[in-house]
Amino acid sequence: MYSEKVMDHFQNPRNVGEIENASGVGTVGNAKCGDIMRMFLDIDENGIIRDVKFKTFGCGAAVATSSMATELVKGKTIREAMQVTNKAVMEALDGLPPVKVHCSLLAEEAIHAALWDYAEKNHIVIEGLKKPKSDIHEGEEEEEY
Amino acid sequence: MIYLDNAATTKTAPEVVEAMLPYFTENYGNPSTIYSLGSGAKKAVNQARRTIAAAIGAKQEEIYFTAGGSESDNWALKCAAEAYETKGKHIITTKIEHHAILHTCEYLEKKGFEVTYLGVDKDGLVDLEELKAAIRPDTILISVMFANNEIGTIEPIAEIGAIAREHGILFHTDAVQAFGQIPINVDELNVDMLSASGHKLNGPKGVGFLYIRSGLKLRSLIHGGAQERNRRAGTENVPGIVGLEAATTRALRIMEEKTAKETELRNYLIERIEKEIPYCRLNGHRTKRLPGNVNFSFLFIEGESVLIMLDMKGICASSGSACTSGSLDPSHVLLAIGLKHEEAHGSLRMTLSEENTKEELDFVVDNLKEIVQKLRNMSPLYEDFIKKNQSRK
Numbered sequence: 238m239y240s241e242k243v244m245d246h247f248q249n250p251r252n253v254g255e256i257e258n259a260s261g262v263g264t265v266g267n268a269k270c271g272d273i274m275r276m277f278l279d280i281d282e283n284g285i286i287r288d289v290k291f292k293t294f295g296c297g298a299a300v301a302t303s304s305m306a307t308e309l310v311k312g313k314t315i316r317e318a319m320q321v322t323n324k325a326v327m328e329a330l331d332g333l334p335p336v337k338v339h340c341s342l343l344a345e346e347a348i349h350a351a352l353w354d355y356a357e358k359n360h361i362v363i364e365g366l367k368k369p370k371s372d373i374h375e376g377e378e379e380e381e382y
Numbered sequence: 383m384i385y386l387d388n389a390a391t392t393k394t395a396p397e398v399v400e401a402m403l404p405y406f407t408e409n410y411g412n413p414s415t416i417y418s419l420g421s422g423a424k425k426a427v428n429q430a431r432r433t434i435a436a437a438i439g440a441k442q443e444e445i446y447f448t449a450g451g452s453e454s455d456n457w458a459l460k461c462a463a464e465a466y467e468t469k470g471k472h473i474i475t476t477k478i479e480h481h482a483i484l485h486t487c488e489y490l491e492k493k494g495f496e497v498t499y500l501g502v503d504k505d506g507l508v509d510l511e512e513l514k515a516a517i518r519p520d521t522i523l524i525s526v527m528f529a530n531n532e533i534g535t536i537e538p539i540a541e542i543g544a545i546a547r548e549h550g551i552l553f554h555t556d557a558v559q560a561f562g563q564i565p566i567n568v569d570e571l572n573v574d575m576l577s578a579s580g581h582k583l584n585g586p587k588g589v590g591f592l593y594i595r596s597g598l599k600l601r602s603l604i605h606g607g608a609q610e611r612n613r614r615a616g617t618e619n620v621p622g623i624v625g626l627e628a629a630t631t632r633a634l635r636i637m638e639e640k641t642a643k644e645t646e647l648r649n650y651l652i653e654r655i656e657k658e659i660p661y662c663r664l665n666g667h668r669t670k671r672l673p674g675n676v677n678f679s680f681l682f683i684e685g686e687s688v689l690i691m692l693d694m695k696g697i698c699a700s701s702g703s704a705c706t707s708g709s710l711d712p713s714h715v716l717l718a719i720g721l722k723h724e725e726a727h728g729s730l731r732m733t734l735s736e737e738n739t740k741e742e743l744d745f746v747v748d749n750l751k752e753i754v755q756k757l758r759n760m761s762p763l764y765e766d767f768i769k770k771n772q773s774r775k
Contacts, residue, residue, distance in 0.1 A: 271727040
């Protein structure tokens with residue numbers, strides 16, 4: 238069902254984890270549809286993405302697209318990171334099954350959400366960046382386990 | 383390989399294959415013909431009918447062979463609705479039925495029937511008081527599954543049968559998961575129609591039967607030739623029917639031993655998981671449960687990821703997560719027992735057979751522990767949960 242690259246990124250995901258005091262953090266998706274991605278960016282004063290980490294709740298494709306997205310933006314400028322589309326993520330993974338295309342969209346959204354957070358914190362405007370849809374936990378009650 | 387998906391399908395037993403083979407190669411005649419090659423096949427079909435009738439306490443003329451559980455369910459519901467619509471157009475079923483029932487009910491709703499979908503409690507049991515309250519003067523059919531395919535809960539079929547009988551309402555049960563696994567007697571249970579399938583009890587795929595109590599005016603679903611006493615057209619699947627018979631004979635012979643072994647393995651697996659993997663929940667009733675069924679939700683993680691990682695260790699299981707259903711919604715059964723979406727996404731079903739061993743289950747739990755931890759370590763939901771707990775301290 239999955240390409241070798243997807244399986245590789247699922248089994249050995251790159252850049253899993255958190256960044257403390259990250260320059261920007263974005264969380265997208267919701268538990269209802271079964272995928273949540275959180276992206277952490279460390280951006281230096283020249284606007285270069287020095288480091289990136291992610292955490293994902295979701296299926297094999299969700300983990301693999303998150304992992305690939307982090308690879309594609311690491312070391313890049315903000316402008317370059319803005320060019321990382323869901324299509325680019327999918328191509329880099331040698332494709333996804335049709336029902337999993339939404340996972341790659343989520344990966345693109347996660348990068349954008351983290352950049353949006355960075356832009357807000359630093360009171361700057363990133364060209365072409367729109368406010369992320371913040372549907373995580375929306376309408377869900379507080380949970381106790 | 384460790385196979386823990388026996389509710390999906392089972393390995394065809396060697397004695398079943400052996401019984402079937404001559405009906406492909408030597409006794410391949412059409413049962414409707416008059417020469418001896420054909421009459422030999424006809425004899426085999428009727429012998430199978432007797433065996434299966436005896437297995438559920440029915441008469442042989444009450445057993446009709448079909449292409450499996452889905453056809454039997456479609457036949458029972460569509461044709462009972464059609465036959466009794468002059469009496470009323472109300473049907474009662476449950477929210478946890480197989481899609482063969484639920485989607486047939488949706489079809490009937492489009493045809494002008496009204497369907498009440500009974501809820502279930504947190505263990506998946508139908509509430510008998512709710513059932514009684516749902517009965518109306520125009521109720522013509524109650525259809526409740528014998529045992530649930532996902533969570534293994536066994537429904538109070540005898541009690542439901544008694545209620546249906548008392549009100550003069552037809553009672554159908556989808557026994558696909560129960561037939562050959564637990565004893566069934568249609569008279570004791572007041573069941574009027576019962577669906578079953580061959581491949582869930584080590585028989586072949588593509589064959590099943592519908593029990594129809596004599597006297598019921600059920601017409602054909604499949605029109606054509608005069609097979610199955612004019613009620614189900616199409617040349618009989620003779621090898622399949624012979625295989626279904628062999629599987630039934632085998633299932634009855636080993637039932638007691640199989641149930642004891644599977645129950646022990648099941649309880650061992652449940653106990654180890656509950657003891658060793660935190661933040662999990664057993665889905666389904668603890669004791670009113672199919673002997674081979676284990677279903678857990680692991681919080682903060684998603685089922686398909688677990689399945690792929692288990693598969694890499696050679697372990698076959700299944701999940702009620704959306705990613706495995708082909709839609710964005712997780713299992714309707716898990717939502718019906720009150721699970722939140724993320725709990726339903728994190729479900730894992732392991733259905734055992736008598737051939738599994740404790741050693742296999744030890745290997746499964748050892749790997750499952752690691753897999754769950756690995757996925758939790760990359761889960762933002764787990765991160766939020768841990769941080770919330772720390773901030774409380």
